[in-house]
Each structure stands twice: as C-alpha cells, then as structure tokens.
Amino acid sequence: MSLLSVRQLVKRYGGLVATDHFDFDVRAGELHAIIGPNGAGKSTLITQLAGEIKPDSGQIHFQDQDITRLRAEQRALLGLARSYQITSVFSEFTALQNVMLTIQAHQGHSFRFWTPALSQPALVTPAQEALERVGLGQYLHVRAADLAHGEQRQLELAMVLAGQPRLLLLDEPMAGMSQAESAKMTALLLDLKGQYGIVLVEHDMDAVFKLADRITVLVYGRSIACGSIAEIRANPEVRTAYLGDEADV
Numbered sequence: 299m300s301l302l303s304v305r306q307l308v309k310r311y312g313g314l315v316a317t318d319h320f321d322f323d324v325r326a327g328e329l330h331a332i333i334g335p336n337g338a339g340k341s342t343l344i345t346q347l348a349g350e351i352k353p354d355s356g357q358i359h360f361q362d363q364d365i366t367r368l369r370a371e372q373r374a375l376l377g378l379a380r381s382y383q384i385t386s387v388f389s390e391f392t393a394l395q396n397v398m399l400t401i402q403a404h405q406g407h408s409f410r411f412w413t414p415a416l417s418q419p420a421l422v423t424p425a426q427e428a429l430e431r432v433g434l435g436q437y438l439h440v441r442a443a444d445l446a447h448g449e450q451r452q453l454e455l456a457m458v459l460a461g462q463p464r465l466l467l468l469d470e471p472m473a474g475m476s477q478a479e480s481a482k483m484t485a486l487l488l489d490l491k492g493q494y495g496i497v498l499v500e501h502d503m504d505a506v507f508k509l510a511d512r513i514t515v516l517v518y519g520r521s522i523a524c525g526s527i528a529e530i531r532a533n534p535e536v537r538t539a540y541l542g543d544e545a546d547v
C-alpha cells in the first residue's frame with residue numbers, strides 16, 4: 299500500500315511545463331530517490347508535495363486522504379514533513395531551543411510564545427531525543443550559529459523528526475557538505491530508513507546508490523524511469539539522459 303500517491307501532476311510556468319503528468323508512489327518505510335539534471339523540476343515537485351505551491355492539475359493522496367488542496371501546515375500536521383532550510387533555524391538559539399520551538403509550533407502554538415516555551419520541561423525530553431537521534435546529543439546547548447554546516451543540516455533533520463512525521467521530504471540534504479559530512483548524513487539516513495517513508499532529492503549519486511530502495515528519474519518534468527538501483531543503472535534512456543558514466547560507479 300502506498301503512503302504517498304501522486305497521479306498526473308501538472309505544473310506550468312507560462313509555456314514551460316515544470317511538472318509534466320507526473321505519477322509517483324512512496325510505500326511505507328521506503329526511501330524513494332528522485333534524480334535528474336539541473337532544471338528537471340525536482341524542487342518544483344517537492345514544493346508541490348509539501349503544499350507550498352499548488353499544481354495546475356492532478357492529485358496527491360497521503361495515507362489514502364486527498365491532500366491536493368491542503369496547505370503546507372495542514373499536511374505537516376498529517377505527518378508529511380519537508381526538511382527545514384537553514385534560514386528557519388534561529389542561529390542565536392541553542393540546538394535544544396530550536397527543536398523545542400519546532401515542537402511547540404507543531405502543537406499549534408505561535409512562535410510569539412517562545413519565551414515560555416523555552417522553560418517548558420515537557421518540550422525538553424522530546425527535543426533532546428530528536429537531537430540524540432541525529433547524533434547531536436553532545437551539542438544540546440551549543441548555539442546553532444556555532445555548529446558546523448553538516449551539523450546544522452543534522453539539526454534541521456532533528457527539527458523535522460520532532461514533529462513525528464510519517465513521510466520525510468528531503469531536498470538535497472547533502473548540498474554543500476564535505477565528503478565526511480555527506481558520509482555521516484548518509485549513515486544517519488540509513489539508520490532512519492525503514493521507520494519513515496522518505497522522498498530524497500539528491501545530486502550526490504554515491505549517497506543515492508547507498509540509500510535508495512527505488513529511484514525515479516525526472517527529465518523536463520517527466521518521469522522517464524522508475525525502478526530499483528540495478529534497473530535504473532541498466533536503463534539505456536537514463537544513461538543517455540542523465541547518468542552517463544555514473545551508472546558504472
């Protein structure tokens with residue numbers, strides 16, 4: 299059974315079809331990677347799945363509910379979570395405080411009430427657990443600004459996990475990372491895999507080939523192939539359109 303099911307999704311920008319009759323499924327516990335060249339429409343797609351932009355046509359179902367017209371916050375409350383961008387991390391607050399604020403926001407409170415939030419013991423335990431889950435247990439009281447880039451991305455992931463999602467939408471989690479940081483994030487995602495459905499958009503093919511259960515290849519907004527790593531590597535259309543020599547890695 300599919301956790302997420304996308305049918306005939308279309309998004310146009312003027313004459314450009316950024317998402318072209320796109321069909322896609324994520325099974326419970328599956329890590330489904332979306333790869334494709336620059337400008338293929340990966341970000342446009344993730345943004346529609348998160349509910350931040352509306353498709354022109356097509357349907358998105360999540361856990362058997364039609365969410366096509368739901369706003370991003372409504373989708374988040376159902377358990378569909380997009381990774382936060384670094385800009386939504388409060389750099390002057392500690393890692394623990396950032397996660398606590400996310401939990402409070404998820405519970406429907408406004409960020410206006412952040413001062414009381416930071417002294418609520420009920421928020422500390424789940425926030426601490428989320429940080430330990432992503433390997434930041436020793437940095438609870440370090441300001442976000444003082445964390446390394448890779449650790450800030452781990453913090454974003456902790457903020458997503460704290461909302462107790464069923465499906466994670468991860469848009470280039472390895473972007474800008476050193477090789478060591480990328481290997482650490484890959485290990486972390488391997489550890490999370492199976493417990494959540496994960497949609498992973500990523501250019502780092504080493505990471506994709508280590509993590510993905512299935513891969514969908516997007517070119518000009520269209521899915522040109524969907525299958526296991528072996529099927530995608532062997533697909534001649536994919537090799538021509540995108541992978542080239544990387545298929546032999």
Ligand SMILES: Nc1ncnc2c1ncn2[C@@H]1O[C@H](COP(=O)(O)OP(=O)(O)OP(=O)(O)O)[C@@H](O)[C@H]1O
Binds near residue numbers: 335
């Ligand atoms: N707001 C917008 N207005 C007009 N065109 C847009 C808009 N957003 C994206 N596009 C166009 O839609 C196409 C898909 O862009 P998108 O950013 O989704 O691709 P991508 O696969 O995420 O690329 P990258 O790998 O470089 O991040 C591109 O041709 C882009 O120029």
